[in-house]
Amino acid sequence: MSWARRLIHEANRWLPRAEHGVVVVTYHLIDGGIDSAVDIPFDRFRAHMEQLRPLASTLRDALEHLVTGSQGTRVVVTFDDAFANFFDLAWPVLCGLGVPAVLYVPTDFVDGRGAPPLRGAERLRPCSWDALREATATGLLEVGSHTCSHRDLARLDPRSARDELTRSRARLEDELGRPVTSFCYPRGRSAPWLEPLVRERYATAVVRGGRKLTAARWSPWQLERVPVRRDGPPDALELLSAGVWLEEWLSTRFQPIRSRRG
Numbered sequence: 408m409s410w411a412r413r414l415i416h417e418a419n420r421w422l423p424r425a426e427h428g429v430v431v432v433t434y435h436l437i438d439g440g441i442d443s444a445v446d447i448p449f450d451r452f453r454a455h456m457e458q459l460r461p462l463a464s465t466l467r468d469a470l471e472h473l474v475t476g477s478q479g480t481r482v483v484v485t486f487d488d489a490f491a492n493f494f495d496l497a498w499p500v501l502c503g504l505g506v507p508a509v510l511y512v513p514t515d516f517v518d519g520r521g522a523p524p525l526r527g528a529e530r531l532r533p534c535s536w537d538a539l540r541e542a543t544a545t546g547l548l549e550v551g552s553h554t555c556s557h558r559d560l561a562r563l564d565p566r567s568a569r570d571e572l573t574r575s576r577a578r579l580e581d582e583l584g585r586p587v588t589s590f591c592y593p594r595g596r597s598a599p600w601l602e603p604l605v606r607e608r609y610a611t612a613v614v615r616g617g618r619k620l621t622a623a624r625w626s627p628w629q630l631e632r633v634p635v636r637r638d639g640p641p642d643a644l645e646l647l648s649a650g651v652w653l654e655e656w657l658s659t660r661f662q663p664i665r666s667r668r669g
């Protein structure tokens with residue numbers, strides 16, 4: 408871990424902490440065998456899920472927790488990018504523990520088109536539509552859109568962005584035979600002009616940010632996520648306190664520490 412990241416983690420500990428609210432944690436790969444900070448060792452993932460199980464909640468219940476201003480913390484476990492790796496390693500753990508999750512799917516990748524959504528993951532396969540159908544039928548997995556091509560929407564023209572938002576939802580609903588209401592921006596990168604386009608099509612949207620959501624400060628279309636990184640805190644409970652807000656905030660402003668986050 409770089410000294411800068413270590414310093415930021417230390418500084419995070421001193422930030423004010425919210426006692427009640429919701430934390431959206433985001434995973435990408437488990438033991439994917441690639442050189443990426445978001446490829447997490449299996450043992451750490453399993454330990455996280457065992458720790459988080461008592462707090463784990465569906466996205467719908469977590470938002471209800473915020474609407475009613477309930478006491479305590481709820482955790483929403485999310486996965487980005489829909490690698491086959493999710494079903495090989497993460498899904499059996501989630502099922503075994505009964506931890507609900509949301510998987511954000513870039514539809515072109517699952518359809519076998521375009522580059523994988525994470526750099527360095529060229530040899531990794533996408534999951535299959537069959538696996539997605541089976542998992543969503545259990546009620547434990549919700550599938551959300553992660554666009555079609557996984558391009559940074561903030562860099563597209565409005566027409567292309569609208570197309571990504573509309574076609575990905577249609578493709579998912581067509582394959583899964585159920586409504587798709589959740590969205591996650593590729594790399595968590597949002598922009599003010601994009602939000603109305605997202606709101607027209609989705610009930611919720613996940614963005615970068617790293618803060619805990621509280622009853623006093625949240626929006627369904629700006630659900631800040633806490634990305635789980637290999638060089639982040641090994642203890643899952645640390646993700647629930649100050650989170651990695653400072654790190655996220657800095658990474659939106661300084662290119663050198665921007666991660667290869669998918």
Ligand SMILES: [Zn+2]
Nearest residue numbers: 487488594669
């Ligand atoms: Zn992604």
